[in-house]
Amino acid sequence: MSNEISTAPKRLAFFERYLTVWVFLCMIAGVLLGKLAPAFTTTLSQLQFGQGSQVNVPIAVLIWLMIYPMMLKVDFTALGGIARKPKGLAVTLFVNWLVKPFSMAFLAWLFMQHVFAPWIEPEMAKNYTAGLIILAAAPCTAMVFVWSYLTDGDPVYTLVQVAVNDLIMLVAFAPIVMFLCGVANVVVPSKVLITSVVVFIVIPLAAGWLTRTALLKSRGKEWFEQKFLPKFHPVTIGALLLTLVLIFAFQAENLTTRWLAVLLLAVPIVIQVYFNSTLAYLLMRRLHVPHNIASPGALIGASNFFELAVAVAITLFGPGSGAALATVVGVLVEVPVMLSVCKICNQSREWYQTRAMTR
Numbered sequence: 001m002s003n004e005i006s007t008a009p010k011r012l013a014f015f016e017r018y019l020t021v022w023v024f025l026c027m028i029a030g031v032l033l034g035k036l037a038p039a040f041t042t043t044l045s046q047l048q049f050g051q052g053s054q055v056n057v058p059i060a061v062l063i064w065l066m067i068y069p070m071m072l073k074v075d076f077t078a079l080g081g082i083a084r085k086p087k088g089l090a091v092t093l094f095v096n097w098l099v100k101p102f103s104m105a106f107l108a109w110l111f112m113q114h115v116f117a118p119w120i121e122p123e124m125a126k127n128y129t130a131g132l133i134i135l136a137a138a139p140c141t142a143m144v145f146v147w148s149y150l151t152d153g154d155p156v157y158t159l160v161q162v163a164v165n166d167l168i169m170l171v172a173f174a175p176i177v178m179f180l181c182g183v184a185n186v187v188v189p190s191k192v193l194i195t196s197v198v199v200f201i202v203i204p205l206a207a208g209w210l211t212r213t214a215l216l217k218s219r220g221k222e223w224f225e226q227k228f229l230p231k232f233h234p235v236t237i238g239a240l241l242l243t244l245v246l247i248f249a250f251q252a253e254n255l256t257t258r259w260l261a262v263l264l265l266a267v268p269i270v271i272q273v274y275f276n277s278t279l280a281y282l283l284m285r286r287l288h289v290p291h292n293i294a295s296p297g298a299l300i301g302a303s304n305f306f307e308l309a310v311a312v313a314i315t316l317f318g319p320g321s322g323a324a325l326a327t328v329v330g331v332l333v334e335v336p337v338m339l340s341v342c343k344i345c346n347q348s349r350e351w352y353q354t355r356a357m358t359r
Contacts, residue, residue: 022241023335030245034252045250059246064204065239067145069232071208073155088284088293092161095280095301096139097168097176103275104136105129105180107268116264124322128265131313131326133180136272137173138312139165140303143338144296146236147303150342153296159205161300169305177312244335247310251328258325265329270337277302277341281352291352295345303338306331 034041047057108129112120120128140147140162148158215224248255255262280301284294309327317323345352 022237023244023339026241026244027248027332030248031252031255033245034249035256041249041252044246056246056250059243060199062239062243062246064207066143066236066243067204068208069149069229069236071145071155071159071205072212072229072232085289085293087287088157088289088297089161089164091280091283091287091289092297092300093164093168095276095283096165097172099279100139100272100276100301101133101137101176101180104268104272105133107272108132111264111268116267119260119264124261127317127322128261128326130181130317131309131321131323132265132268132330134177134313134316134323135269135304135306135309135327135330137176137180138305138309139169140300140305143240143303143306143334144300146240147299147338147342148296149236150339151295151299151345152292153299154290154292157293158296158300161297165300240335244331247306247328247331251325254325254328255332261322261325262329262332265326266333269330269333273302273334273337273341281345285352291345291349294352295342298345299338299341302341303334304330306334 044058045056112125112128112132113122117125144162145155145158147153148155212224215228219228277298281294281298284297289297306327309330310324313321313323313327
């Protein structure tokens, strides 16, 4: 496993410097695309990996482009080192599975069914609550590699954190959603879960490993790290922005006709992101976990697998439902908020290390 990085965090110059601006512009572009070219948008949204999988092909390809550069950096010979430093993984699992779903269920109940009750019909409030629970019960898979890159995260440790989360998600996601929603007959389709894990993790991981192995053998480590990897630096951010354009194009009608609900749904999501990221970050600092493990761990603890959440909400409640809208608002809020969390992690690196390095 790589040593703690003490240099300044990675930067992609023009792209990263104004990344929040590009994110908002892509959101606007997505909504305009959905409103001005509905037939084209519908055609794209219906391209799936198999009937009923709910995994969109264009979005999957873009997510591969986000994950693949990160996977190229993974040295699997370093995996054994994680067993000797399990604290970061333990904190990640604690926050993801014992804190986040339940804290979001409480926040959703508090805001949707009580604080905002004058503006939301009771039945719709329950629908929104279910969508927020689905959003929080699916830990981040694809996007966390972007956040890890932006905070100089340890790629190997990040991979393990995500992989273990995915394994737990296969058996825990549906029971948690059913328990917290209080609907015994809710069936979360296993095909959606399995297909998502294969598409978003297994395929790009295998491609990255095969590429790394072949190029290290044929061209050497120096060429691979100094010449080949830098070419992918702008690819991750570009794929992120295009992904946002598509997601918001697919949900343009919902976002423009129910704008008040969008604002109200954003409140518990924002609180949840900052609460869980802060909790994970401070716990790791308390346990002397290195910063390049703590930063992506905090980001994993706060972010959600929104591709899966959107698919499950649409499958269970329909594309025009309040639950589906809640998961889409999760995308709207999460990206700019998570960028702010990345910035906080980078700017607090020196403060964090004064504790983490004192043993």
